[in-house]
Amino acid sequence: MTKDFTQLPKVTTHTLQEMKDAGVKISMLTAYDYSMARIVDAAGMDVILVGDSASNVMAGHETTLPITLDQMIYHASSVVRAIKRSLIVADLPFGSYQGNSKTALDSAIRIMKESGAHAVKLEGGVEVIESIQRILTAGVPVMGHLGLTPQSIYKFGTYAVRATEDMEAQKLIEDAKLLEKTGCFAIVLEKIPAGLAKKVAENLAIPIIGIGAGNEVDGQVLVLHDMLGINKDFNPRFIRRYLNLYEDMKGAVERYIGDVKSVDFPNENEQY
Ligand code: KIV
DSSP states (O other): OOOOOGOSSSOOHHHHHHHHHTTEEEEEOOOHHHHHHHHHTTTTOOOOETTHHHHTTTOOOOSSSOOOHHHHHHHHHHHHOOSSSSSSEEEOOOSSSOOHHHHHHHHHHHHHHOOOOOEEOOOOOOOGGGHHHHHHTTOEEEEEEEOOOOHHHHHHOOOOOOOOOHHHHHHHHHHHHHHHHHOHHHHHHHHHHHHHHHHHHHSSSSEEEEEESSSSEEEEEEOOOHHOOOOOSOTTOOOOOOOOOOHHHHHHHHHHHHHTTTTSSSSSGGOO
């Protein structure tokens, strides 16, 4: 009989491994603030990612590069205060782990100590392996991230699908194996061919979470603002919109403005 993971009071990194072993898909979504994280956790999300996509959707930057470690700690601590069940993974921002492994360890310790997150995620394979090793020695669980790694956007030059060519696909497979061997508890694969993602998920023991990587992986992640339809100008094919909040919220705000202007709000029941 399959274990009922929805009844677990807390999701841990070990739970995710059990889920993969049992063939139960892992749900993961981003959140960056207390109010949204409360809803996502209450809905039964397995993993909440405090992504550096906060740089885009919360701060309005064009890329994820400007967000700082202090800002990530602010977002992650707001999310941590909201949750009862979900595992919280916080992104290490650009510049906080690539320099050397000591900087990486200091960054990971700060984010864990000051936010209360349960794990960190960082982008890259062999290039950042020493940083991952050093973070792991401090007992901090690490999630890897391969494929389209947005912190390298200026190297790629485009947000197009990655690893469509054999050489890049081969490097991705080798990087994934190395991340597993080094001790990462899971890996995000972003925007790569579904067949390649399937191969990685089949060949690795640890959970593989996809975003734009097909459905033959161990779980899925999306950016909250994309799936809620708050971002109406970002439309890659891998997003499924569950709401059209941009239009719904704009409509509500327009109605409020109208009510204020026409002195319909507040009415007798809405005053003292
Ligand atoms: O920052 C983020 O939201 C992410 C996801 C796209 C996986 O890294």
